[in-house]
Amino acid sequence: MINYFKEILVGFWSLLAGMAVTIRYFTKPIVTVQYPREKIKMSPAYRGYPRLIIDPETQTHRCIACEMCARICPSQLITVEGIKFPGEKQKRATKYVHEHYYCSLCGLCTEVCPTSALEYSDEYRLAGYHREDAVLDHLVILQLRQTAAGLPVTAIPSAEEIAAAAAAEAAAKEAKAKAAAAAKKPQAGEEVKE
């Protein structure tokens, strides 16, 4: 008989304890976010797709279009094109496309980059409607991020500019070759003389 009442009281107490737990959670703040509109902050250890770093000094990317990343990529997903513009010492990327749909996020591209131009992004929302949605044009993404951060936007060189730069480069090369040839000729003549 005592057990009977004890069971009732203990059971009732356990029910109250359970209700205390749920009401405590009821008053706690919400932890979920409204998916397409809100974004959560990812931990620094998160490794999303590789993207171009915005250099804090120049406020643009550091890619010199050496194509190391394109070569080391195990699935060959990266296409880099670059050209040396007149008055610049190094080549600059004019196209950086990453076909992310086959990317295994191995990170070799970020490791191999000689100028450390790549980093892992914190982007985790990768759903798209087409396969083409997963083709990432990193120069465009860079522009978007620069706009969002209020930095000057790095322009993507147009086809004409690239052609002009290529022509200028070719002309410079030719001039250099001519100069070299011109410098070489007298020497050769001297040898002939002897």
Add this chain to the structure above:
Amino acid sequence: MDVLTHSLGSEGVRMIVGLIGVIALVSVNALFLIWMERKVAAHMQLRPGPMEVGPHGAIQTVCDAVKLMGKELITPEEVDKPIYYLAPIVVFLPVLLTFLVIPFSQTMVIKDLNVGIILILAFSSLSVLAILMAGWSSKNKYSVFGAIRSVAQNIAYEIPLLITVMSVILMVGSFKLTDIVVAQSRYWFILVQPLAFILYIICATAETNRTPFDLPEAESELVAGFHTEYSGMRFALFFLAEYTNMFIVSAVATVLFLGGWHGPILPGAIWFLLKVYALIFLIMWFRWTFPRVRFDQLVTFAWKILIPLSFVNLLLTALALKIF
């Protein structure tokens, strides 16, 4: 209005106005309760719940209701047609009728019958019949299981419910709901009948087939129980009846234990609704706290604990009334 009063009598006009008011209340209440349930569930799980349609998803359930109205009414081939068609109506009509006697305030009661509480208890037990009709006529084993469980459960829980209600009736000496509320003008009966209140809430949860006593419609075991084969508005009627039943049991608890319309400052009807929705919140709180009981536990609990306790409570009440 004059013509109406002339041909129907003031009582008739009162009935018609009341009926329209009740139908409006029932639909708005169901829409609100479904929204509230989803919100309560969500917040207990640290989610926001419906947020898209309207401010804080307030008209989400309206959209759901419109969607349900647009759905096809599927009638499976081998169902027992007359009973199958009748069940949703049978489940809904008694629910509507019980509003006849519920006193929202001193004057806001459609017809203050002197058998008020008995009428409510009688009509709300009719919903078991509807559940049995629905389950039996559906020609579906899950539906039949749900219906059988519902009957066993309701028989078990009706008894302690009636006995706990009786202990309050003993104190008042009237079945009239307004009399019961008026008798609580000095103190609420929950203060003198705490055990009866707890027993009533447990039995009411079981009566309305809510978790932890939702065996008749246990999703994880019986698909949806007795309304598995119903679709569209027929399903909506079952749903509507369930949520209205919740309102009714909470309204009865308010009348019996929480002093009905009594309360300071605010008008009586507002106080009444506040208390009712607080009780409904309590029942929803149960749902998101307690797991479903096993069937043997359910029946054991009713026969071995609830019924003896309610008898003890009745005896003590009678004794106390005799002494004081």
